[in-house]
Amino acid sequence: MQKKALIAMSGGVDSSVAAYLMKEQGFDCIGATMKLYQNETIQVCDSHTCCSLDDVEDARAIALSMNIPHYVFNFSDHFKEAVIDNFVNCYECGITPNPCIECNRHLKFEHLYRRAKELACDYVVTGHYARISFEEASGRYLLKKAIDPSKDQSYVLYSMTQDQLAHTLFPLGGMSKSKTRLIAEEQGFINAKKHDSQDICFIPNGNYAEFIEHYTNKRYPEGNFIDKDKNVLGRHKGIIRYTLGQRKGLGLALHEPMYVMAVNVADNTVMLGRDSDLYTTTLDAGNINLISVSSIEGEMRVKAKVRYRHTEQWATVTQPTPDTLHLVFDEPQRAITRGQAVVLYDNDIVVGGGTIK
Numbered sequence: 001m002q003k004k005a006l007i008a009m010s011g012g013v014d015s016s017v018a019a020y021l022m023k024e025q026g027f028d029c030i031g032a033t034m035k036l037y038q039n040e041t042i043q044v045c046d047s048h049t050c051c052s053l054d055d056v057e058d059a060r061a062i063a064l065s066m067n068i069p070h071y072v073f074n075f076s077d078h079f080k081e082a083v084i085d086n087f088v089n090c091y092e093c094g095i096t097p098n099p100c101i102e103c104n105r106h107l108k109f110e111h112l113y114r115r116a117k118e119l120a121c122d123y124v125v126t127g128h129y130a131r132i133s134f135e136e137a138s139g140r141y142l143l144k145k146a147i148d149p150s151k152d153q154s155y156v157l158y159s160m161t162q163d164q165l166a167h168t169l170f171p172l173g174g175m176s177k178s179k180t181r182l183i184a185e186e187q188g189f190i191n192a193k194k195h196d197s198q199d200i201c202f203i204p205n206g207n208y209a210e211f212i213e214h215y216t217n218k219r220y221p222e223g224n225f226i227d228k229d230k231n232v233l234g235r236h237k238g239i240i241r242y243t244l245g246q247r248k249g250l251g252l253a254l255h256e257p258m259y260v261m262a263v264n265v266a267d268n269t270v271m272l273g274r275d276s277d278l279y280t281t282t283l284d285a286g287n288i289n290l291i292s293v294s295s296i297e298g299e300m301r302v303k304a305k306v307r308y309r310h311t312e313q314w315a316t317v318t319q320p321t322p323d324t325l326h327l328v329f330d331e332p333q334r335a336i337t338r339g340q341a342v343v344l345y346d347n348d349i350v351v352g353g354g355t356i357k
Helices: 013-024 053-065 076-092 099-118 162-166 177-186 208-216
Strands: 004-008 028-035 070-074 123-125 130-135 140-145 223-226 232-236 259-264 269-273 279-290 300-305 313-321 324-334 341-346 349-356
Touching (some): 013 053, 053 070, 076 099, 076 208, 140 162, 324 341, 324 349
Parallel strands (some): 004 028, 028 070
Antiparallel strands (some): 140 349, 279 324, 341 349
16 A cells, blocks of 8 residues: 655755655655744745745755645744744753754654644655664664764754654665755756755844844843852843854954853853863753663763764763753863753764753
8 A cells, every 4th residue: 555655844955755655655745834923923035044035945845846745734823833933942941952853753753743643644754864773682773863964964864753754764874965956956846046045044144142032022131151160250241142052243352262151041241161070971851852872871871062063972871750861071072062962972973852950
């Protein structure tokens, strides 16, 4: 019996080629674009964003060229609550979130996955660069790194459950980005040379503070920069403008380079220190999800990433409670930041991960 796949089509080249590959493999394909916001909401008329009106039209055109049906699902309310409101709340609390992880967790693999079930689809298909396999010995589905290390997106997918992995396909996980673009050009796709979307789609200019102030219609009060001894070093321009490890944009003339060590919401201060003050060997994480194992018994040796562009490092992990992880790194790591994800790897297999506390 022909398998049915719901293809998440953002209007970009990756999801378009994913749709093409699934059709070539004989799947009964349906294209679906998630409408996550109005351009006016994020103060843009045009830009390199995903999910904008132009992207919807690109996705529709690609689907039409392949003779597959295309739907637009309005998930803007869900996106506002799960991604944008969470993003703003985190910065107001001195936490640095990863909205791409929350979008995958709540939109692609919750709401879109639910819609796929309603349409009697066997799989959700996306253009992510990662791989899924089934391990007979453990009876578990595994999430693995992409073949192309420069495009690997397994870090932002660590929250996927066994059920979601069983009904998801990543057809690009075994190829390079250059191969993806070549296929798009060979098929005459209008987006073959389209730029990749921004990391944070709803802030295309990268100015987080400007977006938050516009979104909340609030002005965040100035406060003091302090050092570890609580000496005042100057005035900051509102805590939403600062994150751990930051040096640029402090606006201070100091006798040596200083970096953000902590953001304290209670007294509206930003603590600065030397680069050496940013290193630590331990972290705790909550809201965890394990993939390759059901739980971690005793100590487990892993490699771990504490941010998307971080080079994974050796660590020992334990699971003190059902929803917490404790990591001890072999070497001190710089600027381990509250709100970011820590993701654990066993070679190319994602063990699991959680939110740094």
